[in-house]
Amino acid sequence: MLPPNPRAVPRPKTPRTFSRDWRRSVAVVVSVVALATAIASIALSLIAGTGPQSQIRLDVAKTALAVAAGAAGIITLLYAVRRQLLSEQVAEDTRLDLSERRSTELYVRGIEQLGSDNPVSRTGGLAALERLADNDPSLRETVTDVVCAYLRASHFEDDEMVRRSAQLLLHDHLIPESKYSFVKTYWSVGMIILTGAQLNSFALDCGLIDTVHFDKCDFQGGASFRDLTIRGADFMGAKFTGDTTFENSRLQKPVFIGAVFDGAANFDGAEFGNCPDFTGASFSRGCTLKGARVFDRDGMRGSLPEGWKLGPRNSDGSYGVLPATNDDADKHAQVGNTLT
Template sequence: MWWLLTGLPTAPPGQAGIARGEALRTALAAGAGVGAAVTLALSFRRQRHQEITTAHATHDATERRVTELYTKAAEQLGHDKAAVRLAGLYALERLAQDNPGHRQTIVNVICAYLRMPYTPPRSPGPQRSAPSTPGPWQVAAPADPDLAEGERQVRLTAQTILAEHLRDERPDQRASLPSQPRHWPGMRIDLTGATLIDLDLAEAHLAEAQFDGAIFTGDTSFNGAVFTGQAQFEGTTFTGDTWFFGATFTGGARFSRTTFTGEADFDGATFTLDAVFFRATFSGNARFSEATFTDHALFPEATFHGNAWFDEATFTEFARFDGATFTSDVVFDGVTVTDFTGSRMSRAEWTQIADHPDHVWPPGWHTVTCPDGSTGLARQESAAGEENGEDAATAPSIPPEEPAGTEEKPRE
């Protein structure tokens, strides 16, 4: 400021005061601009701080509200009245729909409810005698029919909520859906040991599925379902018909010691990694027509009481049926096989029906009698057998050395 007043060039008499006044006004204007800029910067920082504080307060309030609603809904699930439990389920569903970050937690809660011990009420009609007390992992259904039916409806509602939000909408349906889709992607479900009633998870997309030891009462549908992670069905019991038509297993599929009481339909299913059916029991018909096994297909010691169809199936890697029992018709017509070596059936029951005219084997394969008297499969033309002086029509198939980790060993 002093420089502006004293550093002016010499002005004619009478104009020096005017020049100093102009310089002073200029200096004041510049100072005012700087002050305004500083004030504006401080105001911006203060406003930004207030916005951050408000956002944090809003987030904290939202989280507190979510926690309160979640706690209340979870408490409702423990109520003795079915209507209150239903209200708790619907409250959890709405909470998950509006808060994507809490969806997996709420799915876990619903799955935990379904895992609770439960014995479905007996259906009307004659019943075979059964123990009067429930098993170690189940509780008896309520003696009051109304209470039993109420619990059944609660469980059916829990299953429906899961199914509706695990099912991915088709592209042609998304245009007519609300702005917030109902599909909850990337969900993992754990229904280990659960008792499930007429479960319908057709078209569901599951990041991971645990059903070990579960009991599926009634009919079950996984038609068109997509399992992007591991699918565990070990020790599972399906009491009715079961459909996996067109299902896709991107991760491994484990059906060891699983019991299919009704028909088991895997037509058109795709198994990208190992498909293991060790000691699985198919009481009804088993259908694997046009199924694709990209990795190992393992059916050791499986039992097929009904007809077994593998027609038009594709086995990219080797298939194993060691010790499998087939008591009815078996069809491998039109199968595409990369390596069927080792597909040997050593059960005595199999020997009795192996040459049945209704059985159809993969192209280029036929049954042979092994040295131990069992029946195996061999190629009709074997270059290796000719080189060793063996008859190609009688050379039994020799199982190749098992890659590490591909064959499941029996549990003690």
């Protein structure tokens, strides 16, 4: 299962709310002071001569004046606290403003470096954007989009190492720390879009992503998606040159319509939330789905590769993927097939 979206963090009180609460507090204290002063004045005006009643009135007046003095002290303390809170608020606002300004400057500088003609500068731009996203989670989606846009763009000369660095950046930050203790900071991004990109020896092993768009991608030198977890996977029209593996991956809505696998295609142990759609896909060296399972066959509109079928329902509600016949199983292991 993919992790839920983080809960919204309560926002601090705005200056207007703080001022409104402050005015209420002062109004209450002032009312107490006024009431105590009025009581003291009335009691003092009623004191005449001596006697038990006069002494009682005098005690009441003293108590009222003491209350008024205490309330006045509270007002003084509240003003001091208010000044301190306002001072801290101004300091925090200044710090946040400087931090945002610094992040903006670093982001712009990284983008400028990424567009440089110098491959060293482009690599430095990637590193700068990576550090920025590590330190500011709110920018991780944006930086991921920038890296994907770079990979979708036309190649510069001598760009192979920079593109490899960009691919590695995506791989390193899309693996949850809970899986491996040595991985870098996990970036929880909703979507990566690499439509039409040319990718060399691409890998997203052990990644955790909501949605990926690899439609019309050109995967050269093989591709590895072992133990990958995705909700939505679009590989429509993608071309895989070299061996490709989705071994033990978990794909919710995988689409491979018209995909071309020019090499071995390994889906052993894969788990499909919905039946994968391989309509029109072709396999030059066969496709294997040993131990693969489909969890929802009722709402499926996809189709398995030729020579494979859904088996009976398992105890966990899933359906195993089995060779259609023994002859087909041998054919997949030795020759391969082309779908219609």
